[in-house]
Amino acid sequence: MAKLLMIQGTSSNCGKSLIVNALCRIAKNRGIKVAPFKAQNMSLQSFVTEDGGEIGLAQAIQAEAAGVVPNVHMNPVLLKPSGQQGIQIVVQGKLYKTLNSQEFHRENKKLWDVVKYSIDCLLKKHDFLIIEGAGSPAEINLLDRDIVNMAVAEYLKAPVILVGDIDRGGVFASLYGTVKLLEKYDNLFKGFIINKFRGYVEILLPGIKKLEELINKPCLGVVPYLGETGISDEDGVSMTLTNFVTQKVDAPIKIVVVRLRYISNFNDFEPLRFEPDIELIYSLRKEDLLTADIIIIPGSKKTFEDLKLLKELKIDETLRKLAKNGVEIIGICGGLQMLGEKLVDPYMVESSLREFDGIGLLPVETVFYPEKITTQVEGYLCSEPSIKITGYEIHKGITHGPLGLFKITRTSIKQILFDGIVCENVWGTYIHGVFESDSLRRWLINRHRVKKGLSPIDYSFSWKKLKESFIDNLANTIEKNLNINRVWEIAGL
Incomplete structure (x- = not known):
């Protein structure tokens, strides 16, 4: 049976995609047949698979990190904001409908069935599935409509590692609050990662120790602020792009x-x-x-x-x-x-x-x-x-x-x-x-x-080789700063 690991975050843009990227490459380097998965992605950055299906670009890059060919099951639901027209829904690679937010939520059951089907397809072909959540799982007003965060974790009984972004401030409160707001899923949360840290890790240790006591979960690593990774951002309206x-x-x-x-x-x-x-x-x-x-x-x-x-x-x-x-x-x-x-x-x-x-x-x-x-x-x-x-x-x-x-x-x-x-x-x-x-x-x-x-x-560089080096460098940095053996234990590897 395939092993599972889910990476969730306390917010959007906290580094989930990059960490999944790195873990996919680390697993590949260890000879594990691994694949990425994100049930639902909202992005204007998309990619087309070999059979003509459209998925989020992030999952295509993660597939590249894993050494596998991207397919539509890695991102079965892609949401593309379309201004006043609403949200364009791409389901298993094909345009489904363009809906406003109320209409979209009425499609929840159909989309959940699609998600489960895609999960089953991936589990049949891979030994290890690394799953990415979306935004924050603690949007408690939307829990009954969730098809991408705790719903997926609970369906698969997948262990969850929570990522917090220290760069935006309040990382201890956001990690604590996320776990406590989702107490009914407490058995699925197995640890946390602090991401985008600038400075000496020793400064964080008292806070980490206290948080570990409060939520009874271990810190699995502190990842430094990486700056330029060479891996494209998902968010086309991000400040990174605006000021780039x-x-x-x-x-x-x-x-x-x-x-x-x-x-x-x-x-x-x-x-x-x-x-x-x-x-x-x-x-x-x-x-x-x-x-x-x-x-x-x-x-x-x-x-x-x-x-x-x-x-x-x-x-x-x-x-x-x-x-x-x-x-x-x-x-x-x-x-x-x-x-x-x-x-x-x-x-x-x-x-x-x-x-x-x-x-x-x-x-x-x-x-x-x-x-x-x-x-x-x-x-x-x-x-x-x-x-x-x-x-x-x-x-x-x-x-x-x-x-x-x-x-x-x-x-x-x-x-x-x-x-x-x-x-x-x-x-x-x-x-x-x-x-x-x-x-x-x-x-x-x-x-x-x-x-x-x-x-x-005549020649400056090979883009294909440069992309590979970006993924390798990211994987090496993440591996150095995580207790990777503990992460693999959590995944059952």
């Missing part, structure tokens, strides 16, 4: 990613920020746009709303002027749609507006349909076929026009077609993850190096 600027000395190329209100899949740009000759900024400030070499409009969960924002801020006018002056402008997914001439929404999929003018820098028109396209792709740059790309599509709109930037294969259905369009120094594509191609990044950056009178660089 790469600090590099003498980086000659400046890229500005337009910080949309409903930005999605901003992990697309992670490889760019590690390039040695790139300064990467997320911004809506005109001052930043005016000094950029490359401007990228990213994906959006609410394309019409974000396009409306750009027009209200007159960023569309700025982009048109900069394009005439030779600045390279790129649109990814929703960004591609915005750069076109017109967006048409006959079924009111995205907005109450049936039609909206785009920025007008690409000769294309996008029509939105209720069905969502989700597929992995592979292909090459048409102008330079030696530049190979892989990635995935997640979109409802279909864009019409003289497409031909990339020739791709939608791998789940073996469909061959052209994607994207280039018009002088403006181009766009539906492919998320396109910048993970080492050769494409260099193709992009080197054109601007040459433009500035600098020599091109």
